[in-house]
Amino acid sequence: xxxxxxxxxxxxxxxxxxxxxxxxxxxxxxxxxxxxxxxxxxxxxxxxxxxxxxxxxxxxxxxxxxxxxxxxxxxxxxxxxxxxxxxxxxxxxxxxxxxxxxxxxxxxxxxxxxxxxxxxxxxxxxxxxxxxxxxxxxxxxxxxxxxxxxxxxxxxxxxxxxxxxxxxxxxxxxxxxxxxxxxxxxxxxxxxxxxxxxxxxxxxxxxxxxxxxxxxxxxxxxxxxxxxxxxxxxxxxxxxxxxxxxxxxxxxxxxxxxxxxxxxxxxxxxxxxxxxxxxxxxxxxxxxxxxxxxxxxxxxxxxxxxxxxxxxxxxxxxxxxxxxxxxxxxxxxxxxxxxxxxxxxxxxxxxxxx
Amino acid sequence: xxxxxxxxxxxxxxxxxxxxxxxxxxxxxxxxxxxxxxxxxxxxxxxxxxxxxxxxxxxxxxxxxxxxxxxxxxxxxxxxxxxxxxxxxxxxxxxxxxxxxxxxxxxxxxxxxxxxxxxxxxxxxxxxxxxxxxxxxxxxxxxxxxxxxxxxxxxxxxxxxxxxxxxxxxxxxxxxxxxxxxxxxxxxxxxxxxxxxxxxxxxxxxxxxxxxxxxxxxxxxxxxxxxxxxxxxxxxxxxxxxxxxxxxxxxxxxxxxxxxxxxxxxxxxxxxxxxxxxxxxxxxxxxxxxxxxxxxxxxxxxxxxxxxxxxxxxxxxxxxxxxxxxxxxxxxxxxxxxxxxxxxxxxxxxxxxxxxxxxxxxxxxxxxxxxxxxxxxxxxxxxxxxxxxxxxxxxxxxxxxxxxxxxxxxxxxxxxxxxxxxxxxxxxxxxxxxxxxxxxxxxxxxxxxxxxxxxxxxxxxxxxxxxxxxxxxxxxxxxxxxxxxxxxxxxxxxxxxxxxxxxxxxxxxxxxxxxxxxxxxxxxxxxxxxxx
Numbered sequence: 050x051x052x053x054x055x056x057x058x059x060x061x062x063x064x065x066x067x068x069x070x071x072x073x074x075x076x077x078x079x080x081x082x083x084x085x086x087x088x089x090x091x092x093x094x095x096x097x098x099x100x101x102x103x104x105x106x107x108x109x110x111x112x113x114x115x116x117x118x119x120x121x122x123x124x125x126x127x128x129x130x131x132x133x134x135x136x137x138x139x140x141x142x143x144x145x146x147x148x149x150x151x152x153x154x155x156x157x158x159x160x161x162x163x164x165x166x167x168x169x170x171x172x173x174x175x176x177x178x179x180x181x182x183x184x185x186x187x188x189x190x191x192x193x194x195x196x197x198x199x200x201x202x203x204x205x206x207x208x209x210x211x212x213x214x215x216x217x218x219x220x221x222x223x224x225x226x227x228x229x230x231x232x233x234x235x236x237x238x239x240x241x242x243x244x245x246x247x248x249x250x251x252x253x254x255x256x257x258x259x260x261x262x263x264x265x266x267x268x269x270x271x272x273x274x275x276x277x278x279x280x281x282x283x284x285x286x287x288x289x290x291x292x293x294x295x296x297x298x299x300x301x302x303x304x305x306x307x308x309x310x311x312x313x314x315x316x317x318x319x320x321x322x323x324x325x326x327x328x329x330x331x332x333x334x335x336x337x338x339x340x341x342x343x344x345x346x347x348x349x350x351x352x353x354x355x356x357x358x359x360x361x362x363x364x365x366x367x368x369x370x371x372x373x374x375x376x377x378x379x380x381x382x383x384x385x386x387x388x389x390x391x392x393x394x395x396x397x398x399x400x401x402x403x
Numbered sequence: 404x405x406x407x408x409x410x411x412x413x414x415x416x417x418x419x420x421x422x423x424x425x426x427x428x429x430x431x432x433x434x435x436x437x438x439x440x441x442x443x444x445x446x447x448x449x450x451x452x453x454x455x456x457x458x459x460x461x462x463x464x465x466x467x468x469x470x471x472x473x474x475x476x477x478x479x480x481x482x483x484x485x486x487x488x489x490x491x492x493x494x495x496x497x498x499x500x501x502x503x504x505x506x507x508x509x510x511x512x513x514x515x516x517x518x519x520x521x522x523x524x525x526x527x528x529x530x531x532x533x534x535x536x537x538x539x540x541x542x543x544x545x546x547x548x549x550x551x552x553x554x555x556x557x558x559x560x561x562x563x564x565x566x567x568x569x570x571x572x573x574x575x576x577x578x579x580x581x582x583x584x585x586x587x588x589x590x591x592x593x594x595x596x597x598x599x600x601x602x603x604x605x606x607x608x609x610x611x612x613x614x615x616x617x618x619x620x621x622x623x624x625x626x627x628x629x630x631x632x633x634x635x636x637x638x639x640x641x642x643x644x645x646x647x648x649x650x651x652x653x654x655x656x657x658x659x660x661x662x663x664x665x666x667x668x669x670x671x672x673x674x675x676x677x678x679x680x681x682x683x684x685x686x687x688x689x690x691x692x693x694x695x696x697x698x699x700x701x702x703x704x705x706x707x708x709x710x711x712x713x714x715x716x717x718x719x720x721x722x723x724x725x726x727x728x729x730x731x732x733x734x735x736x737x738x739x740x741x742x743x744x745x746x747x748x749x750x751x752x753x754x755x756x757x758x759x760x761x762x763x764x765x766x767x768x769x770x771x772x773x774x775x776x777x778x779x780x781x782x783x784x785x786x787x788x789x790x791x792x793x794x795x796x797x798x799x800x801x802x803x804x805x806x807x808x809x810x811x812x813x814x815x816x817x818x819x820x821x822x823x824x825x826x827x828x829x830x831x832x833x834x835x836x837x838x839x840x841x842x843x844x845x846x847x848x849x850x851x852x853x854x855x856x857x858x859x860x861x862x863x864x865x866x867x868x869x870x871x872x873x874x875x876x877x878x879x880x881x882x883x884x885x886x887x888x889x890x891x892x893x894x895x896x897x898x899x900x901x902x903x904x905x906x907x908x909x910x911x912x913x914x915x916x917x918x919x920x921x922x923x924x925x926x927x928x929x930x931x932x933x934x935x
Contacts, residue, residue, distance in 0.1 A: 111535075149620065157622075216655055234645070235435045
């Protein structure tokens with residue numbers, strides 16, 4: 050017996066190690082693939098980073114010096130190898146445009162995106178899931194039609210237009226929310242000097258510093274862009290929730306539960322929801338990852354210094370270290386959220402725990 | 404409709420949360436009284452080191468943190484003494500002596516010395532960043548600059564390799580690249596022989612009215628006024644620049660009073676702000692020119708009758724009024740309004756019949772122009788107007804639309820047929836545009852003189868090149884002015900360039916803001932005179 054147990058224990062350890070090894074290998078292959086594709090694209094786009102950097106009047110000597118400094122004359126494989134080596138050592142390179150370390154810049158831009166996306170996803174889930182459930186429990190009703198209409202509008206209206214209209218109405222006309230940017234001008238100046246920045250997320254940092262006036266101001270600025278992105282997220286989540294719930298509510302176990310006299314609320318929120326939650330986790334994770342990748346247009350309209358705008362601006366001037374640094378972060382976000390949703394699957398679905 | 408109680412509870416909690424967060428109590432709305440808040444697109448900044456800064460936004464910032472030997476008065480745009488209180492040129496025309504202004508200090512507290520001025524100018528040449536060519540024009544090289552630029556006590560001596568027009572040197576010394584740095588402070592931050600270049604990207608070390616407190620690329624910067632500036636203290640204590648790329652957003656912010664100045668507005672926004680009593684619109688010109696260029700690899704573009712036909716087939720005033728809507732004025736010569744020798748007359752207007760007759764006289768049958776144009780809305784509208792009026796004159800225009808960077812690459816490689824482009828002067832002297840539009844040192848493909856617009860269009864300007872080179876040596880300012888006027892007249896009637904428009908700037912200011920100067924076509928923004 051003892052021997053058998055030992056073998057069983059070793060087997061489980063080996064199995065775990067194998068799983069871990071596979072995950073690491075997948076992670077590495079995904080990252081290197083991502084880097085390779087981005088790198089190749091960066092070299093085929095018809096934009097010369099040197100011209101973008103040193104202007105039209107640069108002399109041949111200045112162009113040559115800049116190319117040498119940026120190692121642009123080395124073979125592509127050498128440039129790629131140098132970059133990957135740097136990344137493995139925590140060096141994401143220096144932005145061609147700003148001359149600052151990419152890692153520093155991402156550390157400044159990513160928290161702004163993280164803060165906005167997280168709030169947007171919370172809003173999207175808080176509204177989208179109940180709305181989807183409501184629509185699924187009363188198919189064909191006015192509530193269902195309304196949820197579907199609102200969802201469809203979220204899908205079909207251009208975010209750029211929605212953002213501008215939102216600003217015009219809630220900021221310009223009603224004055225209910227703060228304007229573009231993360232803070233009012235007065236607080237913006239204080240942020241760098243009066244507040245210890247632990248996370249780069251203004252809501253969290255101001256709360257940790259006990260600066261509730263700044264917290265309230267930051268909240269008034271984030272609520273509109275987060276609401277807008279939350280609406281788009283809600284449109285997707287509510288439609289998917291409706292679909293998953295309708296599928297579950299048509300199952301025999303639901304009929305059985307109802308026949309047994311179980312309260313409708315319990316049937317819907319406990320029995321049906323528990324099963325609908327499994328695919329819903331993927332939907333929410335994907336929606337969150339999509340927002341974390343950066344909502345470029347929203348960030349532009351709201352002057353939000355986020356990752357999407359950072360990558361897009363960098364791409365337009367062929368600032369490839371910045372583009373690739375941003376791409377790694379986006380890749381890491383997708384992979385990370387995949388792992389989290391896998392974990393949540395196992396929590397939500399006992400069958401996945403084996 | 405009956406709602407499940409759970410829905411009701413969730414709904415009430417959520418709505419309460421929303422109302423709480425959307426409470427207007429938290430909004431400050433107006434800008435702080437001691438701070439000028441400016442909204443602009445500043446993502447063009449590459450560096451804040453005066454030896455490297457070459458973009459509009461960086462030059463605007465540096466104009467307020469540094470001073471030069473010679474300055475431009477923001478209100479009159481005339482040349483005035485800066486850190487040099489007086490200067491003279493020797494009879495040989497190659498030796499200039501500048502007497503430094505006494506009692507001036509850097510923001511560090513260090514006194515200004517002629518040695519700082521010499522070191523700053525030498526540093527530009529040794530670092531050899533993009534704008535170094537502005538000073539390199541005087542024969543200064545990394546090898547000889549220590550001998551050409553010297554300091555002795557309170558006197559700075561500059562030697563040039565030829566007897567250039569003194570106004571040429573003086574104008575170049577007003578450029579951002581010639582701003583004076585605190586040698587002692589910058590030298591302490593040398594990193595691997597970069598002469599403080601990296602440090603200056605985040606800090607300032609000048610004598611200017613303001614000190615750079617913080618700079619976050621693509622987000623904004625904060626300037627703080629210093630006490631005891633030699634010109635008198637700045638009238639406003641702080642300047643907060645907020646990077647706001649979207650024009651419609653800038654408009655909303657200026658309407659609400661969340662910013663004091665909005666600098667990147669579109670014609671639609673300007674139209675929308677007209678008549679708003681809380682906002683003042685300030686109009687002036689920038690240095691950028693809109694022009695058509697025709698590559699003379701196509702023989703048609705050597706035909707003067709055909710070139711003339713095209714000059715008469717453009718609705719200059721129409722495009723300025725209906726497409727550019729206040730963001731450009733008609734301007735038909737290569738020196739922008741505000742430059743020495745700039746011609747402000749408008750010899751050409753739309754005359755379809757005349758253009759048709761000239762096409763017939765040119766002998767070119769069914770002429771076709773392939774016009775490269777970048778895919779932005781205003782450029783496309785402009786190109787379509789040209790396509791329309793050229794069409795009326797019997798010239799078919801095929802538009803080749805593409806990304807700006809892609810089109811620039813094609814232009815620099817002489818691969819275009821015709822192109823709609825803009826050009827901004829590099830420094831406040833007429834030679835900046837004369838040398839590129841009217842000079843071409845070598846017209847061969849191998850020469851790759853991409854910095855010369857004449858070369859990019861395979862255009863040999865003939866004796867205009869000699870005239871342009873003579874103008875840069877002319878010591879009498881009036882004669883020099885007349886020389887440029889003559890070159891411009893010849894250029895606009897014979898070259899394969901059609902100058903059409905000059906950028907007009909529309910700055911929106913809250914009505915309480917006074918004394919904000921953009922620098923016009925020849926200088927950068929000045930914040931130190933602004934009040935609110």
